[in-house]
Every structure is written in C-alpha cells, then in structure tokens.
Amino acid sequence: MHNSRREFLKTCAKIGAAMQLGELAPSESLGAEMPALSIAHYRSSPLATDAIAEEARRLTQEAIHALGGIGRFIAKGDVVWVKPNIGWNRIPEQAATTNPDVVATLVSLCHQAGARRVIVSDNPCNPPVACFARSGIQLAAQKAGADCFVMDDRKFRKTSLRGKALPEWELYGDALEINKFINVPIVKQHSSCKATLGMKNLMGVAGGQRNRFHQDLTNTLVDLAAFIRPTLVVMDAVRVLTANGPVGGNLADVKRRDIVAAGTDQVAIDAYGATLLDYKPQEIGYVVEGNARGLGTIDFESLKPRRIEL
Amino acid sequence: MTRRKASWLVWLRRFTQAAFVLLFIAVFLQAQYQPVNQTGRHVKLFFLLDPFVLISSWLASHTVASGLLFSLLPLGFTFIFGRWFCGWVCPFGSLHNLLSSWSGQTTKVKIATGGYSRWQKTKYYLLLVLLVSSLFGLNLAGWFDPFSVLYRSTATVLYPAVNDGLKSLFGWIYQADPGLGPLKVTSVSEPVYEFLRRTVLPAAQPYFYGTALVAVFFFAVILLNFYRARFWCRYICPLGALLGIAGKNPLIQIERSSELCNQCGLCVANCQGAADPHVPGSWKPAECFYCWNCHSECPKRAVSIGLHLTRGAK
Numbered sequence A: 001m002h003n004s005r006r007e008f009l010k011t012c013a014k015i016g017a018a019m020q021l022g023e024l025a026p027s028e029s030l031g032a033e034m035p036a037l038s039i040a041h042y043r044s045s046p047l048a049t050d051a052i053a054e055e056a057r058r059l060t061q062e063a064i065h066a067l068g069g070i071g072r073f074i075a076k077g078d079v080v081w082v083k084p085n086i087g088w089n090r091i092p093e094q095a096a097t098t099n100p101d102v103v104a105t106l107v108s109l110c111h112q113a114g115a116r117r118v119i120v121s122d123n124p125c126n127p128p129v130a131c132f133a134r135s136g137i138q139l140a141a142q143k144a145g146a147d148c149f150v151m152d153d154r155k156f157r158k159t160s161l162r163g164k165a166l167p168e169w170e171l172y173g174d175a176l177e178i179n180k181f182i183n184v185p186i187v188k189q190h191s192s193c194k195a196t197l198g199m200k201n202l203m204g205v206a207g208g209q210r211n212r213f214h215q216d217l218t219n220t221l222v223d224l225a226a227f228i229r230p231t232l233v234v235m236d237a238v239r240v241l242t243a244n245g246p247v248g249g250n251l252a253d254v255k256r257r258d259i260v261a262a263g264t265d266q267v268a269i270d271a272y273g274a275t276l277l278d279y280k281p282q283e284i285g286y287v288v289e290g291n292a293r294g295l296g297t298i299d300f301e302s303l304k305p306r307r308i309e310l
Numbered sequence B: 001m002t003r004r005k006a007s008w009l010v011w012l013r014r015f016t017q018a019a020f021v022l023l024f025i026a027v028f029l030q031a032q033y034q035p036v037n038q039t040g041r042h043v044k045l046f047f048l049l050d051p052f053v054l055i056s057s058w059l060a061s062h063t064v065a066s067g068l069l070f071s072l073l074p075l076g077f078t079f080i081f082g083r084w085f086c087g088w089v090c091p092f093g094s095l096h097n098l099l100s101s102w103s104g105q106t107t108k109v110k111i112a113t114g115g116y117s118r119w120q121k122t123k124y125y126l127l128l129v130l131l132v133s134s135l136f137g138l139n140l141a142g143w144f145d146p147f148s149v150l151y152r153s154t155a156t157v158l159y160p161a162v163n164d165g166l167k168s169l170f171g172w173i174y175q176a177d178p179g180l181g182p183l184k185v186t187s188v189s190e191p192v193y194e195f196l197r198r199t200v201l202p203a204a205q206p207y208f209y210g211t212a213l214v215a216v217f218f219f220a221v222i223l224l225n226f227y228r229a230r231f232w233c234r235y236i237c238p239l240g241a242l243l244g245i246a247g248k249n250p251l252i253q254i255e256r257s258s259e260l261c262n263q264c265g266l267c268v269a270n271c272q273g274a275a276d277p278h279v280p281g282s283w284k285p286a287e288c289f290y291c292w293n294c295h296s297e298c299p300k301r302a303v304s305i306g307l308h309l310t311r312g313a314k
Helices: A005-030 A049-066 A100-112 A128-134 A137-143 A198-205 A210-215 A217-228 A266-276 A285-292 B008-030 B051-061 B066-081 B084-089 B091-101 B107-113 B118-135 B146-176 B186-199 B211-226 B231-236 B238-246 B293-297
Strands: A037-041 A079-084 A117-120 A156-160 A168-172 A180-184 A186-190 A194-196 A232-241 A254-263 A306-309 B252-256 B303-307
Touching (some): A037 A049, A049 A100, A079 A100, A100 A137, A100 A180, A100 A232, A117 A137, A128 A137, A180 A198, A194 A266, A198 A217, A198 A266, A198 A285, A210 A217, A217 A285, A232 A266, A254 A266, B008 B084, B008 B091, B008 B146, B066 B238, B084 B091, B084 B238, B091 B146, B091 B211, B091 B231, B118 B238, B146 B186, B211 B231
Parallel strands (some): A037 A306, A079 A117, A079 A180, A186 A232
Antiparallel strands (some): A156 A168, A232 A254, B252 B303
C-alpha cells in the first residue's frame, strides 16, 4: 500500500504545521527570548522512590517552564503523541526505558494546555504487553489521563519518507494523524551507535523489519527525524545507562545524572545528551549527519541553553 | 409431527448452561497477562470444581492442592443427586449439547441410535488408565480432562483464529480506507475494532507450536456430535466417568410409568446421555445428565423425576 503523492503532501502539511510550532517558531516569530534548549538539574540525588518521582516531576516541569511553558508547544484541541522509550522489558531502575514520572508529567502538562487527546505509545523490541507494564509507563500515563495501550499492528502503513536510507517505510498510522509529537527519550549507551538519544528513540514509530535499520543507522535515524520533526524533545537523564545498552539490566551500569533537558532542536539536544555519556557530540554519527543535513545544530552551546539548578 | 414446547425446567437448564458458558468466557479472558492488573484472580475457577483433577494430581504427586478440595462439593452433590454437573454446569458439555442439537438427525434415527451402548464403558476404562498412570507418577489428566481440553482449544485455536480473522478484516479496511468522499468506513470500523481490542481481544496474540494437533482433536470431538449426541460426554470424558461412578445410585431418579407410556420413543430420541429412560427398570443414572428432555418431550407425561428415599431397594 503505497502512499500517493497527494497523501504525502497532506502529511507534509500536517508535519509542517507541527514544525511551525516546534522548531521554526522560536527563531522567527517568538524572538530570541525563547530558548531552544533548557537543562534542569537536581542538586540532591534522592534515593527514595517517592523522592525520585518528585525529582522527575519537578525537573520536567522546570525544563518545560524554562522554554516558555507548555503553552508554547501545545494548543487547545491538539492531539499529542508523547513518545517515550518503552522498548524493553525493564523496570525504571534499570534505565532502559524512559522514566514514567517524566512521561506522566508531560501528559498532565499537555492536558493543562488543553490537548484534546494525549497518546503515549511505542513499538517495543521485547513483547509489548510486558514492556508497557514493567516500564511503569502504562500505569503512570493512564493515571495522568493519557491513552496508553500497546500498538495495534494493523496500523503500520507504508509511508514515503524520501530519505537517504529510507525512501519509504512502515510507520504507525497515528504518526500521520496527530498534530503534535513530543519525543521523550532516555539517555543510554548503545552497542552499535554509541548512544541512544532523541533521534534513536524515533525508531519506535516505525514497524516492519526494523533490524534492517542497523545496516545504516546514521542515515536511517536522520531520515526518521527529518520526517517526524518532533514539536519538542524532552530528554530523561535522571538515570542514565552507561554500559551494555540499549538493553542493559545490570544496575551497576546505571548512573544518576538527575537531569531532564528539553529543547526544540533535536540535533542540539542529542549533542548535549551525548556529553552525559562522556562522548563528544562529533562521535555520534546521527548527530553529525543531522547537523550536516541542516536539521539542527551540533553546537548546542551556541543556543545558550538555559540551565536550571533545583 | 410437531415439536413439543420445552418445559420450563428445560429452559431453566438452558439458561444455567448459558450462564456457565459466559462465566467460562469471562474467566478465560481473565487468563492472560494483563498490562496493569496482571493475570485475573479467578482463572482456575472451573478446575476447582473438577474432582478428576483433584484425584489424578493427588495420586501423581501425593499432595493435595488445597484449592482443589473445593471439588469435593460437586462430587458430594453427585453422590446424592446424580450427574447434574454434566448437564447443567460443564461448559464443554453445553457446547456438545448445542452441537448435537444441530445434528439434523431424524427422530427415527435418534430413536434407533439413542439407546445405551456398551461402548459408553470406554470412558470408565479411560478414567482407570489415567488414574493408574497417575498412580505411577505420570499424570496425563490434562489430555482428556474436559476443562483442560476446552481451555487449551480455546486458547490456542479458537481465540487466535477469531482474533486473526477480525484483525485481517479491520486491517484491510484500515489500509484500504474505503469510503464516499468524506464519509469513511474507518470512522465506524476503527472505534469498533479499538473497543474490541481493548476489551475482548488479546493485547498481543501469542502463537503456539502443535496447534494443529489441538485443533484436530477439538474439531474431531466436536464433529462426533453429528454421529452421536454428546459423543464426548457419553464415550470419552473421564470427569463424566468419575461423576457417573459417584452418581450410580442417586436420590433423584427417573421413572417411567408403564400404564401411561405408549412406547413412542421420544424420550430416548432426545436423551443426551443415552441413559435408557425408555427401558423399564433399566434407566442408567450413571449415564444421565438430568437434562429433563425425556420428561419434557413425553406426550403422555409418563416420565417422572422425583425423590427416591428408598435407595438401592429396587
């Protein structure tokens, strides 16, 4: 089932609308006072479960607040896909999946901004029901009022991406039906592309034989990023998986960074995320490629990120 | 010949059967890994009613799973009142009941074939083999236990088949997206499918090896209903055999009045268990499911069912 050109253009218009509010809006209409990147850091590194939940919640709120508040991104009546990493059958402490409280906080913020519907979904690598449950994301997202249910495998549609590595691919139908996309990755070490960051997280929108992506991850991820163009990226680095990623499992590989970053430039935020794993941004293939294709800037410091200490 | 209207007792049985079938479906749907609440709590309900599982597992493991002691209740009930369980409770029995009512056999054929057959003893021998095997540590109860067969067939054959069928149908509609201008079929089909997916369909469908074997076994015993009504229950079911032994001389008995009887044979034609309600003095309680068909069908009201306190004093 190939999408016709007409449908492709329709999609472009929708994605473009999302882009206007996301990536392009700050530099053009809202002026320089709106930062493109914010980094919230929690000074104390609490150990109690409740305290970590509170930490994740506050970091997320403050990171969004520093960008100008959720109202900058989400308007009344929006249908939002909040896209965390639910890729693995792991508990939050193992840091292979996005912190559920970061996700839930974003869902609440979207509702506050008047979103009509907030979808929280991902196409996991491990059995989906287990991933959704074990990650704690389904429960947290549903409590926050999101529509969080394992994906419906009928709904992958061959979509024209016109990318370098992906001329077309099966994407989840919702990706073309929503009007706002918030990418919520967790920062992880990755065995084949060094780091799982924002653009890597977009793989969860795709279906089909995704193992083929690994032939050319760099171009594949940038193709996906160029097509999806998230309204906003919120990066969870409360816990960071520093080795044996992306699956992890060993708690000894998990380090606390107590950071949530948010931004509209998906290359810049990934460049910053790389530094949390002690990589130089230039070492991450898809960050370099994203920069080269003009998707964003690898020099995240040039965006004068707003840093918040809590 | 016009079909007689079923008596209220037969309707009461049908409602009870339907209720237990629905209960089975509800319990079955609970028996999957659920995203938030984990697996439902009542998934083993029907096995708790199953004294055959109690005995075979006890013989094999020398321990009693305390929950299974609950099955002594239906067993005790059968000792006193007979094999009602098969006719009124067992959902697998109800399925056979329904299928045999669709067999389309003429009354003449049913009268000729509806009587007791020596082959009905097969189930007692099967029960013996399974229990002896359990005694030597090889518990094969699950191969023939009616709830095991029903659960296994539903979980690995019927449910995946229904799910795949619906998925293909609604998937095709979603991908093709037919419609007239702005009126799209998907605006109806998608909410319907989403509702089904979130209520009765599996969130993720597991598939199983050896499904063909399960399917062949299941459809074989289902199709045998067209040869003899409730073939499984009459000839194979080891739980039925156990309850038959327990209900050999129950308090509630069927009697045929020779004065009123005109030998029309309608009672035996509609007898689910081939328990010979038409042969004077040789009605077989161990084969009777207490379905009340003989009582309901008799044009002369010659069949009566009642308390017989003088047990064994025939």
